[in-house]
Amino acid sequence: MKKYIPIAFVSILALIVWLPLWMLFSGSFMPLDEIRAGFGPVLAGKSGLANWPLIPKYPTLMPYVELLLDSPEFFAMFWNSVKIVVPILIGQVCFGMPTAWAFARFRFPFKKTIFTMYIALMLMPFQVTMVPNYLVLDKLQLLDTRFAIILPAIFSTFPVFIMYRFFKSIPEAMIEAIQIDGAGHFKTFLYIGLPLGAPGIVSALVLGFLEYWNMIEQPLTFLQNKSLWPLSLYLPNIAIDKLGVSIVASVIMLIPALLVFLWGQNDLEAGIRVAGLKE
Known part of the structure; x- marks a missing residue:
């Protein structure tokens, strides 16, 4: 019993x-x-x-009919989210993987200091970096464009931290074996780093998607043109007399996040375990 x-x-x-x-x-x-x-x-x-x-x-089914057939702004904001989140994830992979691999496998001056700065940046909430980001984006004339959201997110340090742990856990013997066979740094990364670090890459993608698919503060801060707003800002603008539409919008917005989570669930669990290990 x-x-x-x-x-x-x-x-x-x-x-x-x-x-x-x-x-x-x-x-x-x-x-x-x-x-x-x-x-x-x-x-x-x-x-x-x-x-x-x-x-x-x-x-x-009237709430679904009203949202899917009578609310064109919903689809516009849905595609705005796609146009923001997909480039962010691609950029995080393209810039995060080499950075994580360099921290995990190479030795260079001030490595620990720079990595500590990465960790410190990862712990800072958006409210702390909002003003510096705003000033830089304003100087680059990127405010009120999708790049105002995409560029700061691409260089986020959290994906680097997740992928670093997986690359760091690769046995040194495997690295030495492929290098003895004549492989250079790029081939070592391609044939050893990517396959063995794939769970870390997938977990970084899943966590990144969940974060940026639901972000609210960044677009509210950097986007004044409502035609560029993502789907995450659709729900706060729904009036009380359209609560049924609001609930349906929440369900539809939840579906992509749920599918991505189910796709990378195993790798995400592995990523969380590895990220919690001490060096």
Whole structure:
């Protein structure tokens, strides 16, 4: 009997974690009147207690129809997110991999000092670097363009830290063996670094996607032209009388993040484990 207690406890925790997601999914099929009736005390200042049924009493597809067929700005902001997030991830891989490999496998002056600076930058929140970034982007005349979001994110230090740990864990014997066979630094990186460091690269991509797909502060700070706003800024602009559309937009916005997470889940778990190891 005792062996079932941990299973039951974990199952209850799993249900608690999944409950908000189920409420979001079921709420996307609720008519606006049912949502207002359930959340009237919270949203409209009415008296009584708020409630949220697990299954809609009168399910409808109208919120999906209204969002997907009558809200062209939603698709414009969706593609804005794609045009921002995809270049960021490509840039982080192109610049982060060589940097992480250099820190992990090469010796050069002030290596530890520079890497410590990388770690310090990784720990700084956006609010600390916002003003310097704004001044630099203003000097480069990049404000109110997608590059104002893309360029600072490309040179983020967090992907370097994740990939560095994987490259550092590669046995030195493998590096020496391929170099004895005549491979140079580039071939060593191509045939040893990339295959063995792939989980770190994938985990960096997954974490990067989850971060930049949902970012709010950066576009609010650097983008004044609303035609360039990403999808993450779509939800705060939805009025109370369109709560059904807001819930559907949340569901659709969650789908890409969920798919990316499921795609890289195993590598992400490995990346978190390796990142937590001490040198």
